[in-house]
Amino acid sequence: MSLEITLVGGPTAVLDINGFRIVIDPTFDEPQSYRPEGSPVTMVKTAGPAFTPEELGPVHLVLASHEHEDNLDHSGRAFLAAADKGLTTPEAAAKFGDNVASLEPYESVEVPMTDGKNLTVTGVPALHGPDGVWQIAGPVTGWVLSGEGIPTIYVSGDNSWLELVEEIGRKCGPIDVAVLFVGGARFEELGGVYLTLSNEDALQAAGILSDATIVPVHADSWEHFSQTSAELKQMFDEEGLGHRIVVLEPGQKARVK
Numbered sequence: 001m002s003l004e005i006t007l008v009g010g011p012t013a014v015l016d017i018n019g020f021r022i023v024i025d026p027t028f029d030e031p032q033s034y035r036p037e038g039s040p041v042t043m044v045k046t047a048g049p050a051f052t053p054e055e056l057g058p059v060h061l062v063l064a065s066h067e068h069e070d071n072l073d074h075s076g077r078a079f080l081a082a083a084d085k086g087l088t089t090p091e092a093a094a095k096f097g098d099n100v101a102s103l104e105p106y107e108s109v110e111v112p113m114t115d116g117k118n119l120t121v122t123g124v125p126a127l128h129g130p131d132g133v134w135q136i137a138g139p140v141t142g143w144v145l146s147g148e149g150i151p152t153i154y155v156s157g158d159n160s161w162l163e164l165v166e167e168i169g170r171k172c173g174p175i176d177v178a179v180l181f182v183g184g185a186r187f188e189e190l191g192g193v194y195l196t197l198s199n200e201d202a203l204q205a206a207g208i209l210s211d212a213t214i215v216p217v218h219a220d221s222w223e224h225f226s227q228t229s230a231e232l233k234q235m236f237d238e239e240g241l242g243h244r245i246v247v248l249e250p251g252q253k254a255r256v257k
Contacts, residue, residue, distance in 0.1 A: 001149045003177065003257040007248035009049045011071050011158075011181055011218040014056060017150060020113040022061045024155055024179070024217075026076035027069075028053055034069040040189040043070050044223035050251035053079050061111060061119075064088040065126065065157030065181070066140040070222050085111065087121060089139045103141070106171065113147075120146045124168045126159030129195040134160075137195060144172040151176035151257045154209070158185070158196050158218070165205045174211045177256055181218035182232060183225035199232040206236070206244060213256055214245045221250065 006014040011025035030048040035041075053075070062083040064072045072080065072092070080086045086100040087093075087109075093102040103109060103123030110118045122144040128137035142157035154168060154175045169175055184198040196218060197205060206214050214236075219229040229247045236245045246254050 001151070001257070002255060003151055003153070004253055004255050005179070005215055005246070005248065006051075006253040007217060007250050008051050008056075009047060009250040010045075010221040011065070012049060012076075013179065013215075013217050014059075015145075015153065015179075017113070017119070017145075018115050020061075020115070020119065021057070021059050022063060022145075023056070023059050023079070024063045025065055025071040025157075026053075026062060026079040027071065027073045028075035028079060029073040034073070036069065041187045041224075043068070045070070045073070045221060046223055047221040047250070060084060060114065061121075062086040063121075063143055063155060064092060065142065065155075066128070066138065067092045068137075068158070070185075070224075071158065087123075087143070089141050091139055103143075105141075117148055117150075119150065122146070122172060124154070124172065125164050126157040127161045127164060128158045129160055129190070130193050133190055133193055133195065136190070142168070144168065144175070146172075153177045153179065154212070155179045156181050156197070160194055160196050160201070162201055162204055162208065166208050169209050173209070175209045176212060177215060178205065178209050178212040179215045179217060180205060182216045182227065182229065183219035183222075184227035185218070185222075185224050186226050187224055199227045199235055202232055203235055203239065203241075206241060212244070215256060216245070216247060
């Protein structure tokens with residue numbers, strides 16, 4: 001079994017499990033600004049994707065953690081709508097066709113893979129910011145991917161709560177690979193609090209998920225990401241944990257397992 005991860009940019013990455021290819025949080029727009037109706041914040045995309053959807057090749061499953069444009073932009077919505085199969089929040093799934101479904105926390109679905117085995121996809125909880133903010137930010141989901149001969153993979157989505165990381169590790173672990181949405185996303189209009197894991201939180205998450213290889217995403221290409229994956233790698237190195245983190249620049253691929 002092999003697991004390769006390619007970073008497209010921002011939160012968008014391709015997980016290739018023995019040729020079964022999963023795109024998480026598709027964002028394929030070129031740089032621009034977004035001001036959703038009724039939102040107090042403007043999101044500024046500073047770099048385009050390393051690959052277009054056409055350049056990615058075959059994709060078998062799309063996972064969209066929620067509907068914010070820095071996780072599911074205009075092109076990403078079209079990509080999800082055209083996917084063979086997609087999973088997202090119930091609120092977002094209601095806006096797409098029958099190919100896009102949702103999972104409640106700790107609900108699972110079996111997805112046939114290209115090698116004849118099944119991938120178990122389990123929805124897991126996520127909260128987008130501290131109490132008082134996540135309620136405004138709206139619903140988010142994460143996932144745990146598992147199966148026979150497959151490393152157990154946690155995809156955090158825009159979760160900022162370490163308590164949930166601990167709960168997911170306890171209920172779904174041991175976790176072999178943790179794809180963590182980091183970057184310390186924040187807006188002054190929302191009090192400057194972290195809406196995703198900060199680098200300091202990611203280091204603590206690695207301690208909670210003590211068996212996991214950490215792959216950070218969601219730390220480039222957007223103005224409101226306040227921390228970088230390179231800074232996170234330095235923190236891991238200083239703690240003697242450099243061997244546990246795989247940092248990718250947009251366009252880079254690494255074999256993780």
